[in-house]
Amino acid sequence: DQQVKQNSPSLSVQEGRISILNCDYTNSMFDYFLWYKKYPAEGPTFLISISSIKDKNEDGRFTVFLNKSAKHLSLHIVPSQPGDSAVYFCAAMTLGVAGSARQLTFGSGTQLTVLP
Amino acid sequence: DAMVIQNPRYQVTQFGKPVTLSCSQTLNHNVMYWYQQKSSQAPKLLFHYYDKDFNNEADTPDNFQSRRPNTSFCFLDIRSPGLGDAAMYLCATSRDNQGLQETQYFGPGTRLLVL
Numbered sequence: 001d002q003q004v005k006q007n008s009p010s011l012s013v014q015e016g017r018i019s020i021l022n023c024d025y026t027n028s029m030f031d032y033f034l035w036y037k038k039y040p041a042e043g044p045t046f047l048i049s050i051s052s053i054k055d056k057n058e059d060g061r062f063t064v065f066l067n068k069s070a071k072h073l074s075l076h077i078v079p080s081q082p083g084d085s086a087v088y089f090c091a092a093m094t095l096g097v098a099g100s101a102r103q104l105t106f107g108s109g110t111q112l113t114v115l116p
Numbered sequence: 117d118a119m120v121i122q123n124p125r126y127q128v129t130q131f132g133k134p135v136t137l138s139c140s141q142t143l144n145h146n147v148m149y150w151y152q153q154k155s156s157q158a159p160k161l162l163f164h165y166y167d168k169d170f171n172n173e174a175d176t177p178d179n180f181q182s183r184r185p186n187t188s189f190c191f192l193d194i195r196s197p198g199l200g201d202a203a204m205y206l207c208a209t210s211r212d213n214q215g216l217q218e219t220q221y222f223g224p225g226t227r228l229l230v231l
Contacts, residue, residue, distance in 0.1 A: 089158070089159070103161055109156070
């Protein structure tokens with residue numbers, strides 16, 4: 001049972017345009033969400049996160065939107081650059097009890113290709 | 117630079133021959149994780165250490181073991197690799213403080229090939 005789903009395995013966008021990557025989750029206990037970027041032959045790198053008490057978080061060209069009622073989040077990249085071409089993973093966690101490790105549940109990733 | 121290091125980056129082993137993957141970190145994080153990622157799939161958590169406490173995921177096969185001799189190092193032992201164990205193995209670390217959520221930092225991964 002996939003608790004975090006990224007239904008689009010790939011996305012192609014023209015340089016300078018907006019990239020929108022989507023993620024859906026089923027576990028209502030999740031209260032913290034992250035996006036990771038992964039280049040080939042490298043491990044995932046943290047990009048941006050959002051707590052369930054917010055509906056938007058912005059960091060430079062990257063904005064994450066959270067719609068709790070729909071259990072949906074999205075990552076917007078504006079403007080998209082060729083260097084943004086990578087696999088993007090959505091991940092979710094439950095902050096849980098203090099002193100316990102907070103485990104991430106990942107989606108299967110979306111390959112973003114930004115065309116020059 | 118503080119980082120998570122995994123060795124080797126590529127490992128080839130034979131069916132049934134034990135193999136050990138290593139992870140080290142200079143971040144002084146108290147939590148270390150091992151994930152398995154197969155092609156086009158989400159990384160799947162195998163187990164983690166919270167300080168010295170080992171926490172195994174319910175569906176992690178017995179074939180997979182882990183050791184953490186000190187804060188900086190963590191090992192993944194695959195006792196009898198099968199063809200289905202060929203995957204990318206990712207190590208991650210985080211600092212877990214009460215009331216503070218901390219990001220997980222990943223190493224570059226070790227790609228395991230089983231012949």
